[in-house]
Each structure stands twice: as C-alpha cells, then as structure tokens.
Amino acid sequence: MNTQAPAETPTKKAPHRVPNFCAGPATMPTAVLERAQEELLDWQGSGMSVMEISHRSKDYIAVAQKAETKLRSLMDIPDNYKVLFLQGGASLQFSAIPLNLLNGGRADYLTTGTWSVKAIKEAQRYEKLGLGDINLVATGKDNKFTDVPTQSDWNISDDAAYFHYCANETIHGLQIFEPPQVDATLIVDMSSCILSQPIDVSKFGMIYAGAQKNIGPAGLVIIIIREDLLGQASEWCPMLLNYEHQVEKESMSNTPATYSWYLAGLVFDWLEEQGGVAAIGKINQQKAALLYQTIDDSSFYNNPVALKHRSIMNVPFTLADSNLDKVFLEQSEKAGLFNLKGHRDVGGMRASIYNAVPLEWVQLLVNFMKDFEKQYG
Structure with a gap:
C-alpha cells in the first residue's frame, strides 16, 4: 500500500515586477506582458505564436487593423491622416523626412536637445547633396538645453516646406507642451511623450514616435501623416522610406515587425482600459x-x-x-x-x-x- 502523500500541484506565483525607470526600452504594462505570455505559444487557439503566422494572413491583418483603429480612437486622429507601423525606430525618420518632404525647398529645424540635434545633422547630409536647404531656427545649446529659446529670437523662414522639432527631449528632460506658432507644416518627434496626454493631431502635418517608450517594445515606429504630404518624395528616396509607397502597401511593403505591432495593439487595449x-x-x-x-x-x-x-x-x-x-x-x-x-x-x-x-x-x-x-x- 502506497502511503506517500500525493505531490501538491505548484501554484503559479505572480511575477515579481521591480520599479524600472529605464528611458528606453522602457517598462511595459504588467497586464500586457501577462496577456502576451498567456498567448505566446497558442495564440487564439491556433497552436501557434502570433509571431509565427504570416503577416499576409487574414488573422494577422485583423491584428494590424485593430491596432490602428485603437490608436486612431485614443488620439482622435482625423480621417485625412494615414497611420503607418514601420521599422527602423524614430532615428530612421531623420533621413526619411527630408527625403519625402524637402523636395528642393527649405526646412526649419529647432534644436532643444540631443535628439533634435541628431535630426538636423542627418537632414544636413541631404542639403549637401543638393536636395534642399536646412535652416537652424534656434538652438538651446548655449543654456545646455535647459530651456527653449524665445520664439521672438527665432530665425524663421518665410517659405519653409516644414518645421521640425522634438516635443520631448528624453536625455535633457525638456518638453515643449504647445506646438510652435509658425506658418510652416509642423513635423514633430513624439517618441517619448506620445499618448502621455491629449493632443490635437490636426495641428501637425506629421507625428512620429519610436515605440519603446509608451507604445511597446523596440523595433517599431509609428507615423501619423496628413494625406496632402504624400507623393512629394525625392527620386533618391528609398522605397521603404517612401511614405506614399508604405501607405499603398499598408505598412507591409516588406515583412513588418509583427510581434512589436501585436504588442502595441495590446498596449492600446490597456490604455483604453485605463480610461484613455x-x-x-x-x-x-x-x-x-x-x-x-x-x-x-x-x-x-x-x-x-x-x-x-x-x-x-x-x-x-x-x-x-x-x-x-x-x-x-x-x-x-x-x-x-x-x-x-x-x-x-x-x-x-x-x-x-x-x-x-x-x-x-x-x-x-x-x-x-x-x-x-x-x-x-
């Protein structure tokens, strides 16, 4: 006779989450990670992970479309804006923006920290190639990027194709809460502040943001672009950086960052559950x-x-x-x-x-x- 007590089934412990103040890749919502964990090996009863299915399948396209719909709702994005889920992070957009929008004209750049400095340096490479002129409107370098230069001192162009700035400088902790009052089309890097507070999308020609702060894991960049800005790309613009081409291909000109896109959708669900x-x-x-x-x-x-x-x-x-x-x-x-x-x-x-x-x-x-x-x- 076996008198040994049956082994107890181990109870699943809640994950131990430590306070993580990393600038990026950053903390993700625990509920999102738990849901992703549950679905990792068997997504929606398919017996496969969501990262193992074709991005062309109707099941994954539904994931992608749901993520876009949720983001449009959360940010109240107008119908005349296209939303792209691309790769390369925000830094690749430093090249894509002048290649798509400079078009032989002139662009204004405001530098208020490391990331806006990187953006203008990249744009100036295309100026040297004769694709247009890049104008430094003002810089906060003299005050070590602790303040934004007074707008009355800005050297604003009369005919700029666009005005570029970074809404939140991650390294220096400097944020511009209200869009600059200029006539040019506003292009803004919101990598570290998107979805952190309500904004009026209609004030911008284009918003872009790397995902690894408030959207999801690294490897994804969100682009929200007004339709009238499409179709202006230089002949030298690589196909994968051409916004019009990516809109036509619904962000799937090549295989997208499918798992990052899926996780972004879960984050949007979580944000909605928090009240928006x-x-x-x-x-x-x-x-x-x-x-x-x-x-x-x-x-x-x-x-x-x-x-x-x-x-x-x-x-x-x-x-x-x-x-x-x-x-x-x-x-x-x-x-x-x-x-x-x-x-x-x-x-x-x-x-x-x-x-x-x-x-x-x-x-x-x-x-x-x-x-x-x-x-x-």
Missing part, C-alpha cells in the same frame, strides 16, 4: 508633480530645466555632491529601484516615468530619495 489618454495624462501629471516637488523642496537635489518646460516623462536630477552619485545608484538598486543613472551627456540621475510606470513606483523612489538625503545630506 486623458485619464493616463492625469496620472502622469501626479507622478511628475510628486517627483519634482521632492526635488524642489530639497537643497540636496536639483533639476536645471526651466519650470514651464519640465518633462512629465523624463525627470533628470543631480545631487549636491556628485561624489555621491555612485553611492546613490548602488543603494537605490539595493532598495529595488532600477535604471536611475542619468545619460552620460548630462550626468546625475534620471527617472523615466512613462505611462506604464505606476504612481506607487514613483512614491517608492521619492521615499528613497528623502531617506538618502537624511543619511548623506
């Missing part, structure tokens, strides 16, 4: 206000960005004694707070508090900062 962009925007304001208040109430921490341009997504801060930086990072990790090291161009610390970062994580960070100041301040 307006609701998540209120939470983002709370998170940013809590963190900035902690910094401002202290003589130990400092944020150098002009108050009206402080990012609600990326919060850089320095310690009064930079010799304590290493200690801060070591102890913050011991406390379970990860990826707080600032970018090498700025130094100090940086907390990226994108949509998927809950308010509770920011409260844990604030508590640690206060305790650290008591100990070392």
Whole structure:
C-alpha cells in the first residue's frame, strides 16, 4: 500500500515586477506582458505564436487593423491622416523626412536637445547633396538645453516646406507642451511623450514616435501623416522610406515587425482600459508633480530645466555632491529601484516615468530619495 502523500500541484506565483525607470526600452504594462505570455505559444487557439503566422494572413491583418483603429480612437486622429507601423525606430525618420518632404525647398529645424540635434545633422547630409536647404531656427545649446529659446529670437523662414522639432527631449528632460506658432507644416518627434496626454493631431502635418517608450517594445515606429504630404518624395528616396509607397502597401511593403505591432495593439487595449489618454495624462501629471516637488523642496537635489518646460516623462536630477552619485545608484538598486543613472551627456540621475510606470513606483523612489538625503545630506 502506497502511503506517500500525493505531490501538491505548484501554484503559479505572480511575477515579481521591480520599479524600472529605464528611458528606453522602457517598462511595459504588467497586464500586457501577462496577456502576451498567456498567448505566446497558442495564440487564439491556433497552436501557434502570433509571431509565427504570416503577416499576409487574414488573422494577422485583423491584428494590424485593430491596432490602428485603437490608436486612431485614443488620439482622435482625423480621417485625412494615414497611420503607418514601420521599422527602423524614430532615428530612421531623420533621413526619411527630408527625403519625402524637402523636395528642393527649405526646412526649419529647432534644436532643444540631443535628439533634435541628431535630426538636423542627418537632414544636413541631404542639403549637401543638393536636395534642399536646412535652416537652424534656434538652438538651446548655449543654456545646455535647459530651456527653449524665445520664439521672438527665432530665425524663421518665410517659405519653409516644414518645421521640425522634438516635443520631448528624453536625455535633457525638456518638453515643449504647445506646438510652435509658425506658418510652416509642423513635423514633430513624439517618441517619448506620445499618448502621455491629449493632443490635437490636426495641428501637425506629421507625428512620429519610436515605440519603446509608451507604445511597446523596440523595433517599431509609428507615423501619423496628413494625406496632402504624400507623393512629394525625392527620386533618391528609398522605397521603404517612401511614405506614399508604405501607405499603398499598408505598412507591409516588406515583412513588418509583427510581434512589436501585436504588442502595441495590446498596449492600446490597456490604455483604453485605463480610461484613455486623458485619464493616463492625469496620472502622469501626479507622478511628475510628486517627483519634482521632492526635488524642489530639497537643497540636496536639483533639476536645471526651466519650470514651464519640465518633462512629465523624463525627470533628470543631480545631487549636491556628485561624489555621491555612485553611492546613490548602488543603494537605490539595493532598495529595488532600477535604471536611475542619468545619460552620460548630462550626468546625475534620471527617472523615466512613462505611462506604464505606476504612481506607487514613483512614491517608492521619492521615499528613497528623502531617506538618502537624511543619511548623506
């Protein structure tokens, strides 16, 4: 007779999620990752992963169309705008934009940090090839990109084909909340602030954003472009960078980043469940206000960005004694707070508090900062 007790079926433990303040690839919603995990090996009863099925199949096309429909709803995108889900990240658009839109004309660029500087440098390569003129409207370099130059001092062109700027500089923590008041068509990089608060899409000719902040995993870039801007590409524009061609092929000129596209759709579902962009925007304001208040109430921490341009997504801060930086990072990790090291161009610390970062994580960070100041301040 077997008297051995039957083995207990192990209970599935909830995943241990640590506060992750990485600037990108960034934290994704836990609910999204759990759903993706559940569907990984058997998507919708197919016995296959969604990343294993053809992007041309009716099942995957339904995934793609649903993701676009959800994004259009979340951002209230007008009907005269096309939405593309492409590859290459936002940085590839630094080339695609002048190749599609410069067309022998002139373009204005505002530089307010690392990413807008990279954008104009890439555009200037095409200027050297004779594809058009690139005009630097103004730069915040003199103030170390802590403020936006006053618009009355801008060197704005009379006939610019477009005006390019970056809405949120991830590295410097500087955000432009209202679109510049210019006559030219606005082209904006929203990689690190898209879907973080409501915007009026109709004010822009084109919005583009790398996915790895608020949309999903790296490998995808979202482009929202007004229809009248299509069909202007230079003859030198590669086919895969031609917006009109990609619209005709519904973002599938070649095999797209299918899994990233699928995950983006799950993130859009999650955002909708949170109450949409307006609701998540209120939470983002709370998170940013809590963190900035902690910094401002202290003589130990400092944020150098002009108050009206402080990012609600990326919060850089320095310690009064930079010799304590290493200690801060070591102890913050011991406390379970990860990826707080600032970018090498700025130094100090940086907390990226994108949509998927809950308010509770920011409260844990604030508590640690206060305790650290008591100990070392």
